Amino acid sequence: MRTTRQPDPADPRIGASLFSTWRVGTPERQAQTVEAIERAWERRGWPARELLGYHVYTGEDGDTLLHYSQWASEGAYESFVKTHRQERVDEIDTAVPGIERVALHRYRHHRSRVRTDGPVPGCVVIVDVEFEGADAERSRRWADAVFEALGSEPEPPPGGISAHFHLGTDGTRVLNYAEWESAGAHADALAAAGDGIGPAASAWRRVQEWPGLKSSTVRRYEHALGLVPDGAGR
Structure with missing residues (x-):
């Protein structure tokens, strides 16, 4: 159905x-x-x-x-x-x-952050991260660090609804399935944030400079x- x-x-x-x-x-x-x-x-x-x-x-x-x-x-x-x-x-x-x-x-869901008053999403943003070599513990720690960086922001970005972190079963990838009110809201948040969504704080720099981080792509759907x-x- x-x-x-x-x-x-x-x-x-x-x-x-x-x-x-x-x-x-x-x-x-x-x-x-x-x-x-x-x-x-x-x-x-x-x-x-x-x-x-x-x-x-x-x-x-x-x-x-x-x-x-x-x-x-x-x-x-x-x-x-x-x-x-x-x-x-x-x-x-x-x-x-x-x-x-x-x-x-293939992934397994790890953890999520969801707005309790979130509207129906108008856009899904996929953040696809790949690491050099298989290391499941490294992937988990990186996802937790991003989760903590999101939580350190004084206010969530306007238009953000949820972030669902998934860990690749082969130990090389992390995927964030993020829901937004609209593609425009996500684009505005990226433009306002500069280096990642949120203030350019040490938590975000730590995420961006994580050892073994090979690539990171962001696509809207x-x-x-x-x-x-x-x-x-x-």
Whole structure:
């Protein structure tokens, strides 16, 4: 069933959070691909009770699509790949040839900060961080340091709703799924902050200069499609 509700990354039932990126080339192909995904999924039964939700987002760049699926376990996802994934992929590729599937990464939710009075998000910001080499403890400590830096700000940035930190299961990545009132609110916060959102304090410098930090990217998306098991509610 299609849902208009935004996903809850902190849902305690989630044992595996999967994020993947596709490149499709143009805004027109973004829309066509979202429609093809919806058709490929809605004409088939829900593949597994362990799949709690599947969401697709269109990138502000007019090229990318972000996929976010919430699973009870990684094993349930592996079973889906063996039995149900390929037929959906084939149908989508037939409808929109030439999709580039960039990467899929597996995460577990770590911790969240959420406004209690937050409105419905108009924009999702993905902060994707990669480290040199696998070190799960380093990833966790970095995510905690960012969390503390956010908490050290005298006032939260206008328009910010939530920040959901995820740790990569391979020990090399951290992903922050952040909800904002709008893309404009996030852009304004970045412009006002200079080096990161918030004052240029020692806490933020520590995060930015963390040993082993390889890369950090920030991309804005809009929620385009949400699919949940029938009966999960709209």
